[in-house]
Amino acid sequence: xxxxxxxxxxxxxxxxxxxxxxxxxxxxxxxxxxxxxxxxxxxxxxxxxxxxxxxxxxxxxxxxxxxxxxxxxxxxxxxxxxxxxxxxxxxxxxxxxxxxxxxxxxxxxxxxxxxxxxxxxxxxxxxxxxxxxxxxxxxxxxxxxxxxxxxxxxxxxxxxxxxxxxxxxxxxxxxxxxxxxxxxxxxxxxxxxxxxxxxxxxxxxxxxxxxxxxxxxxxxxxxxxxxxxxxxxxxxxxxxxxxxxxxxxxxxxxxxxxxxxxxxxxxxxxxxxxxxxxxxxxxxxxxxxxxxxxxxxxxxxxxxxxxx
Amino acid sequence: xxxxxxxxxxxxxxxxxxxxxxxxxxxxxxxxxxxxxxxxxxxxxxxxxxxxxxxxxxxxxxxxxxxxxxxxxxxxxxxxxxxxxxxxxxxxxxxxxxxxxxxxxxxxxxxxxxxxxxxxxxxxxxxxxxxxxxxxxxxxxxxxxxxxxxxxxxxxxxxxxxxxxxxxxxxxxxxxxxxxxxxxxxxxxxxxxxxxxxxxxxxxxxxxxxxxxxxxxxxxxxxxxxxxxxxxxxxxxxxxxxxxxxxxxxxxxxxxxxxxxxxxxxxxxxxxxxxxxxxxxxxxxxxxxxxxxxxxxxxxxxxxxxxx
Numbered sequence: 038x039x040x041x042x043x044x045x046x047x048x049x050x051x052x053x054x055x056x057x058x059x060x061x062x063x064x065x066x067x068x069x070x071x072x073x074x075x076x077x078x079x080x081x082x083x084x085x086x087x088x089x090x091x092x093x094x095x096x097x098x099x100x101x102x103x104x105x106x107x108x109x110x111x112x113x114x115x116x117x118x119x120x121x122x123x124x125x126x127x128x129x130x131x132x133x134x135x136x137x138x139x140x141x142x143x144x145x146x147x148x149x150x151x152x153x154x155x156x157x158x159x160x161x162x163x164x165x166x167x168x169x170x171x172x173x174x175x176x177x178x179x180x181x182x183x184x185x186x187x188x189x190x191x192x193x194x195x196x197x198x199x200x201x202x203x204x205x206x207x208x209x210x211x212x213x214x215x216x217x218x219x220x221x222x223x224x225x226x227x228x229x230x231x232x233x234x235x236x237x238x239x240x241x242x243x244x245x246x247x248x249x250x251x252x253x254x255x256x257x258x259x260x261x262x263x264x265x266x267x268x269x270x271x272x273x274x275x276x277x278x279x280x281x282x283x284x285x286x287x288x289x290x291x292x293x294x295x296x297x298x299x300x301x302x303x304x305x306x307x308x309x310x311x312x313x314x315x316x317x318x319x320x321x322x323x324x325x326x327x328x329x330x331x332x333x334x335x336x337x338x339x340x341x342x343x344x345x
Numbered sequence: 346x347x348x349x350x351x352x353x354x355x356x357x358x359x360x361x362x363x364x365x366x367x368x369x370x371x372x373x374x375x376x377x378x379x380x381x382x383x384x385x386x387x388x389x390x391x392x393x394x395x396x397x398x399x400x401x402x403x404x405x406x407x408x409x410x411x412x413x414x415x416x417x418x419x420x421x422x423x424x425x426x427x428x429x430x431x432x433x434x435x436x437x438x439x440x441x442x443x444x445x446x447x448x449x450x451x452x453x454x455x456x457x458x459x460x461x462x463x464x465x466x467x468x469x470x471x472x473x474x475x476x477x478x479x480x481x482x483x484x485x486x487x488x489x490x491x492x493x494x495x496x497x498x499x500x501x502x503x504x505x506x507x508x509x510x511x512x513x514x515x516x517x518x519x520x521x522x523x524x525x526x527x528x529x530x531x532x533x534x535x536x537x538x539x540x541x542x543x544x545x546x547x548x549x550x551x552x553x554x555x556x557x558x559x560x561x562x563x564x565x566x567x568x569x570x571x572x573x574x575x576x577x578x579x580x581x582x583x584x585x586x587x588x589x590x591x592x593x594x595x596x597x598x599x600x601x602x603x604x605x606x607x608x609x610x611x612x613x614x615x616x617x618x619x620x621x622x623x624x625x626x627x628x629x630x631x632x633x634x635x636x637x638x639x640x641x642x643x644x645x646x647x648x649x650x651x652x653x
Binding site: 284 | 505524595625
């Protein structure tokens with residue numbers, strides 16, 4: 038009998054949703070639902086559930102053939118599926134798994150942090166789909182990460198595993214990271230970090246408030262030496278951080294995603310070079326690939342959490 | 346019925362062996378067998394098996410009541426229990442698990458790298474016995490490591506996980522590590538590394554060929570300022586490395602063992618301070634403890650591998 042799984046990736050402005058058919062072995066529908074910031078989480082939850090039932094009705098799918106619901110959310114999540122504050126959504130502590138189970142009558146509900154869910158998505162249907170253990174690094178405003186160990190999300194003690202952005206790559210850095218420490222990867226490899234480096238190294242060239250990481254990567258691709266120097270620094274620190282990750286858990290592959298990674302192969306080429314320089318012999322050839330699923334990684338991973 | 350498990354920790358000069366009783370739930374005998382460096386691995390293997398049967402005979406234990414054999418070995422080991430060269434023993438590639446199964450008729454044989462096995466031992470019967478996921482760092486001539494994730498050894502791709510000694514803590518270091526890279530933890534936190542730091546920073550004071558890491562820690566404990574400065578540098582880099590490990594996998598606890606750790610609480614106190622300074626808020630309180638089992642950790646872990 039054909040059964041369906043619903044994947045949901047909840048973000049600050051919209052929730053991306055999908056339906057996966059176990060018979061067709063693929064995602065058969067994708068759609069978005071607007072979210073909004075509200076301390077009353079039930080507004081969003083009710084809207085998402087109503088949207089799922091509407092989609093089922095329009096596609097002739099019986100609600101009882103929904104076999105599971107997977108949810109990624111931008112905040113810390115306990116193993117029991119309790120969201121521990123979510124600043125983007127304005128939520129305090131929300132037992133999301135229990136609420137979803139009660140409201141839908143479906144027992145198979147999983148909730149996890151969105152960076153981890155995206156990593157699972159890339160490991161299932163994206164650029165790391167041949168690998169069981171991967172680390173995904175997301176280079177956005179900050180630097181996030183997700184760990185998949187033997188096909189499962191690894192959250193670690195207090196859910197704090199995969200905090201790749203807060204690996205210390207320069208112990209003697211004087212500038213302070215958002216986390217209060219010094220020399221975190223995020224200070225060099227996030228969009229904000231790349232701009233910070235550029236303004237510090239080349240204040241005359243990159244003084245404008247509007248300068249973006251994309252500008253700097255574009256300049257480097259166009260042959261600009263100053264910009265290229267910034268990209269080298271970015272690559273060095275990201276390469277060092279990934280070599281450290283490898284020395285700890287030796288994943289089968291790395292995946293790099295997020296807005297900064299849209300710069301493309303200039304990212305992977307530079308990082309691979311430094312990664313090799315700083316890695317043990319046995320680790321030098323670990324693949325480092327660009328993410329393939331973009332903002333769809335979350336719904337892939339959300340489905341994968343509940344079909345297993 | 347009472348059954349027994351044999352734990353074996355093979356080293357360059359001797360193999361430490363034990364028998365564990367499932368009825369008494371404890372290790373009931375411990376003994377040593379001399380090993381020797383030889384390209385013919387069968388000499389050592391036969392000697393170990395003969396010694397096991399001798400012990401069984403002397404204790405009135407029937408060989409058929411041996412339910413499993415766990416072995417730790419100082420070299421890389423595949424998941425199938427094949428040892429891939431072991432310099433300390435003079436071995437090339439040895440399918441140790443298969444040989445032991447064939448020679449003893451026992452199916453339940455597990456072989457793993459000795460650093461990983463020691464970590465499992467500390468997680469089972471040592472200073473980390475309340476924790477499911479731990480990282481053990483062994484500070485000896487080099488710096489080794491072992492990862493236990495959810496109660497199991499995690500070896501990673503190519504068995505290269507837990508190479509804590511080769512985490513890069515100082516990307517701009519000019520001195521070269523034994524692995525060929527620059528700025529590895531091992532260059533600062535191994536016995537050799539501590540002496541290297543002392544000779545570099547205080548060449549007049551620590552010029553002698555016979556100076557040891559123990560001398561430096563003893564001097565620091567006695568109030569010597571130069572030695573204390575070296576210990577601070579050691580603590581800083583070990584703290585940075587552990588904070589990086591935590592950002593990747595967030596273990597429940599760290600255990601520090603090996604010869605250098607015999608210096609005692611001067612190690613853990615300094616490392617905890619720097620670890621906190623370089624760690625995310627959620628990770629700051631991860632326990633960092635000294636190993637308790639010393640050179641018995643290997644036989645504990647070897648037994649634990651086969652009773653699960």
